[in-house]
Amino acid sequence: MKLGDLSEAQLVSHFRESFPRGDRTIIGIGDDCAQVAAPEGSFIVTTDVMVEDQHFHLSWSTGYEVGARVAAQNLADIDAMGGRPSALVASVVAPRDMDADVFLDVVRGLGDRAREAGAGVVGGDLSAGEKLVISITAFGYCPGPVVRRDGARPGDVIAVSGTLGYSYAGLDLLEGGHVDPSARGVEQLGELAPFVDTYRAPSPPLGSGVAAAAVGAQAMMDLSDGPATDAARIAKASGVVIEFDRPAIEQEAWRLQTPARICQADPVWWVLQGGEEHGMIAAFPPDVALPEGFRAIGRARSCESGEDPCAMFDGEVLRGAWDHFQADSVD
């Protein structure tokens, strides 16, 4: 069955079945607006869009994985402020001739990830179009201090949670034709499963951002575009230089040795430039015990005379690899 065979009303009814209501939802799906409780007197909000054949391929990922991925990246943005998610809304553009089961699988993946995180899905919009486009806006609240990206201070320890480079390795395995795109899980993919599965639907350690905020993280982001790019953003916003520690980066890279051998790729590059994994990168005061799951990968220091804030590795200023409007954009 094609999506165009379903009425908008039938689709909305599937949405209602798949989407959690959420504890903070006062008015849910079905009116001009939803209403969400914000007893703190404010809310935090983030939005992300994912486009077929730009951010994912339906020949490589199931609908469920695509839905889970877009949910995860928005939920990670909430976590990156030290926040907990309350609700999200979804706008979806889909071709009329799209397989209805694949589409409903997207909806289920999105709904399940929201449910696991304790967020309601409180609204959405739906339109026909040539490619699948999913735009999510997520809301949350901060139980403690709101952690921005501009608070890193000289001497801070830079630490990460979640995997590094797994998604990039998975993408290269798929792009290079080194794995069967229809293979899934450890049974079919063996030791390559964690990489390919992370590319298809990252499982960031949601809640690690809240834990980091609780112990006093001074600056934080989720790893959307990779440590090189995201550390540079923290550095620029905070007016510091962030220097990655080679042994720590090599330890991360060591976990990627099998796919790196297969793809003949540099695993250090994957670690530094690999995005779309959505763990946290945070700056902690030097005396803080890192929360569970965090590994120190560098330090913040003052800019020397004439030096601009930046992220560095091995004495070189790192440049980000990703710009969605350049020809070499993330695929």
Next chain:
Amino acid sequence: MKLGDLSEAQLVSHFRESFPRGDRTIIGIGDDCAQVAAPEGSFIVTTDVMVEDQHFHLSWSTGYEVGARVAAQNLADIDAMGGRPSALVASVVAPRDMDADVFLDVVRGLGDRAREAGAGVVGGDLSAGEKLVISITAFGYCPGPVVRRDGARPGDVIAVSGTLGYSYAGLDLLEGGHVDPSARGVEQLGELAPFVDTYRAPSPPLGSGVAAAAVGAQAMMDLSDGPATDAARIAKASGVVIEFDRPAIEQEAWRLQTPARICQADPVWWVLQGGEEHGMIAAFPPDVALPEGFRAIGRARSCESGEDPCAMFDGEVLRGAWDHFQADSVD
């Protein structure tokens, strides 16, 4: 210059120039999340997506008009709850070979409409894609009671604010080749200007929803899909029948006589089925003096035995014309 010639950083810098910050913005553009004040302890939220060649054509509308239109339809959803807008976020997918000036015009149209309404633009996301897709999520707060769509009671007066059928007339004028797609305003379009301009960028009477809530409107929506469809939604949610009043509808249709003659169209059809204008349709208790700009166009009554809730005109149950997933979808 093409969009692909600009870096994402340059684009974000244009966004910052064009977008208002908003009085309720605590953290604006530039971090993983924005933070918006909600001293009422809750917020309302709506989302809408507009797709090139589904909802608009760049050969018919300027970028500015497209941006203004998508802002207007979201701001109207806030108004339709009796709410005032606080902030919005925008996700935009655009082709790399899109003219950069047209794109920046979209951004300006969006920013100007938000500014006029008192809302900040606090975040967004940007991706390359084949067609222009704009997804807006808008937030607001209700100074008085939140008006849902399920509160219409038998005896209520059904009244509307804003124009009816103007956008549909404008679309038919453009689709039928009756006007030069490059013509704009009264000077070039004469008496057809209000219709064509409303299609390109509706100017709903924002604030009329808040005014309706203040005098006790019991159910309300903005006119997204036209009186037939939207009244039926209020009727179904409220468990009543809404009967349109022929003389009142004909009075609305009378304003459309010139384009109707040119297009050889039925102006009553335009009035009942014309959407995308985003005025309000609301149910008022019979003793209420309607706020300025509202015209009574019908009444709510109880369902008779065996009768389902619906909207009726001339003794016939009205069916909505629009479903974005059917072949005869709105163009």
